Amino acid sequence: MNAPLLRIENLSMRFGGLTAIDDLSLDVHDARITAVIGPNGAGKTTLFNCLTGFYRPSSGRVSLAHPRRGLLQLEELDSHQVASRAQVVRTFQNVRLFPKMTVLENLIVAQHQRLQQASCFTLAGLFGLPAYRRAEAQAIAVAVDRLTRLKLIDRADAVAGDLPYGMQRRVEIARALCVDPILLCLDEPAAGLNPRESAELNALLQSLSGEEGLAILLIEHDMSVVMNVSDHICVLNYGCKIAEGTPEQMRSDAKVIKAYLGEDDEGEQPGEFSGAPSQ
Amino acid sequence: MALALQQLINGLTLGAVYGLIAIGYTMVYGIIGMINFAHGDIYMVSAFIAVTGFTLLAALGVSSVPLALLVVLVVSVLFTSVYGWAVERTAYRPLRGSTRLAPLISAIGMSIFLQNMVQLTQGARVKPIAPVLIGGFDLLTIDDFTVHLAYSQVLIILVTVALMLAFTFVINRTSFGRQQRACEQDRTMTALLGIDVDRTISFTFMLGAMLAAVAGVLVTVYYGVVDFYIGFVVGIKAFTAAVFGGIGSLPGAMLGAILNGLIEAFWVAYLPPEYKDVATFAILILVLMFRPSGLLGRPEVEKV
Structure with missing residues (x-):
């Protein structure tokens, strides 16, 4: 082996x-x-x-x-x-999503590294520079891919805390997968x-x-x-x-x-x- | 009628200044659940930097008002954000993970330290500066009472509105804002997604200090005097505003601050002015009694 x-x-x-x-x-x-x-x-x-x-x-x-x-x-x-x-990413025994964010936002938070670099610590993000927009579009594409995979795509804009329990568990796994x-x-x-x-x-x-x-x-x-x-x-x-x-x-x-x-x-x-x- | 209109203008100006400071309280409370009592003194430090800046620029012969304002704003924001960072780094971060009271007491200590530091280095006397922005608009006159809108008031309100918009955008739409909100909701999980929580907290303190710095510069332009003690009362009032609106809620802090400013202005106009602070704090007590989560705050539901 x-x-x-x-x-x-x-x-x-x-x-x-x-x-x-x-x-x-x-x-x-x-x-x-x-x-x-x-x-x-x-x-x-x-x-x-x-x-x-x-x-x-x-x-x-x-x-x-x-x-x-x-x-x-x-x-x-x-x-x-x-x-x-x-x-290395982990999930918890009891679901720990960011309950007040949407499902999509939950998944984008997990990809902050790429975004943070592209945004030069929010400055580029503040002025909406193209590099940041590209990074953001890419982050959304990754999130959409994971959501599709976990059959959550139609709930992308739902507030995470309002979803039924089983679905929250799937969101948690989708979010973990966004960290690559x-x-x-x-x-x-x-x-x-x-x-x-x-x-x-x-x-x-x-x-x-x-x-x-x-x-x-x-x-x-x-x-x-x-x-x-x-x-x-x-x-x-x-x-x-x-x-x-x-x-x-x-x-x-x-x-x-x-x-x-x-x-x-x-x-x-x-x-x-x-x-x-x-x- | 004319007096009411005048006080409306004055109240909004005052509320704008409170608002800029209240954001710092509410944001820090949101992310680490503590009241940063040194925040008012951060504002005071910025006012002193502004006084120094304006005096220096005048001595150097800079006569252009917009240029002086811009330079002082930028310098003050930079220095004050370093103060915000340093306060968090030295007084609060080492206490993270200890009891809730420890950083609170540390904050009070930091507040006393900053006041005394400025008193020792700058002297205890009130520092005046030559008026930076003179003049204004006379809006209307009723029965010999002229409603006056000073340029400095216009400046305060415009800058505040612009900053609030930018700030709302940063929190809602940028990567840092998302991290900040994630930390607010679950710091442990945020860290496990690879976000440096300590750095996010540092940025939060710096951002709060930047807004307080702008408030400090604007107040210096508006009143033209500072002393080492101004941070205390203004800080407490901004904190009241944050609680009034619902601590932890950003729109709440802005709303609470504007209401606070208006209440104070109208009280001064129609009721004994010596009691204006009593009015502010009486309202705080009433809000805490009947709506403890504030105007826009949501009651915290303990999860089982």
């Missing part, structure tokens, strides 16, 4: 006496969907926070092999550099989606990784998503990696089943778990 895009080595995150992540190592590859699953409180979101400059890890390294900028240490970057330099990510970190993208929306999400994730070669790191509780789309699954429990492998391997892994369903001491059928675990 090729060298990984993202290599997490011996990552630990401690809050006082609590160890949220304990010596975790994980590789994330291009064109593959890597899922991180585990019971509530297993440290999944903490992992994302360590990747995106929210927390400084207590120890360990997070190295990103950027195709143009070389090797970047994510744990040393500020939040905004994670997106602007490393092109090389690694997309999705925190429970299927939460609150109905089965049809969830199936659409599966198709979208598969086309992003399969056709466009995007690396996706996914936290998800919905097993119908995880088992269907993941190429690789990492299972966390109490901050430790307890298992790692393909969906098939995880389905029958004794430790995984134990972490999810508890000790099997009443002769219950361990079997496969296909639905979402109880939360």
Whole structure:
């Protein structure tokens, strides 16, 4: 296999006496969907926070092999550099759009870098110079492309906060794609989606990784998503990696089943778990 | 009737000045949720730069009024925006992420510091300048009362309207404006989209200081006197205007400032003038009692 895009080595995150992540190592590859699953409180979101400059890890390294900028240490970057330099974007468990802006504006904010350069720090924008207009037109074209892809184009001018929940989730993904990510970190993208929306999400994730070669790191509780789309699954429990492998391997892994369903001491059928675990 | 018209003109002029300053309060509140109590003193610093500028230009023999105005405006805006940046960088940014009260107290400290700095370096006495813009239009005369519109008032109102339009455009239509609004709504998410939030906040402070700088220059032209303490009362009144209109709302700040200016002008004309400040603050209290989110502010809904 090729060298990984993202290599997490011996990552630990401690809050006082609590160890949220304990010596975790994980590789994330291009064109593959890597899922991180585990019971509530297993440290999944903490992992994302360590990747995106929210927390400084207590120890360990997070190295990103950027195709143009070389090797970047994510744990040393500020939040905004994670997106602007490393092109790693994340979404949140609860939707975080800019609720008072329109959908289109939400997507244009994500492309500010191009615009800021073209606008020479707003001066050119203020006077409406051609270079700025071109950059703006380009930003709108990118936004329209992402919106079309996520079937949101007819809602481009709607105020983001007024959209139904499932749609807001799609806007969030569309916005993340406007940053031109090389690694997309999705925190429970299927939460609150109905089965049809969830199936659409599966198709979208598969086309992003399969056709466009995007690396996706996914936290998800919905097993119908995880088992269907993941190429690789990492299972966390109490901050430790307890298992790692393909969906098939995880389905029958004794430790995984134990972490999810508890000790099997009443002769219950361990079997496969296909639905979402109880939360 | 004539008196009312005269006070309408005076009130609008005063309101325009308050408006330019109120924008700085409301914008900073919108983006980082703190009241920048040093903002009034930024305005005072700009007035001093204006006095220095006009005096220097007069000494150098620059007699063209538009040229002098332009030079002083540009110089004052540049210097004052550096002040705005430095205040944020030294007094507020290190406290970001601490309690809400910490930067507030730091702001009061910064206000006292700026006042004392100017008092020490410039002296405590009132500084007059030779009138820059003399004359005006006599609009009409009723019963020996002539309604007068000074050139300086025309200048204040025109400059304010132009700046407000430009400013609205910057906030609504440019890349910086979009970043600024994004930071207002969700700073964390803005950073995760690759926007340097600290820089956006710095720019916001600089933009607020620029508008206050223009107000400082215009007031110097209008009244012709400054002292190190002018920032306090004007700052508090502009802050009142921002709360009146709904703090965090830009059109609200402009509206609140104009209403504040008019209330003050009409109070002075018809009621005991010594109580004009009481009038302003009484209205603030009433607004806070009956419409706490201000005229154009929307009540904050806590998300669950």
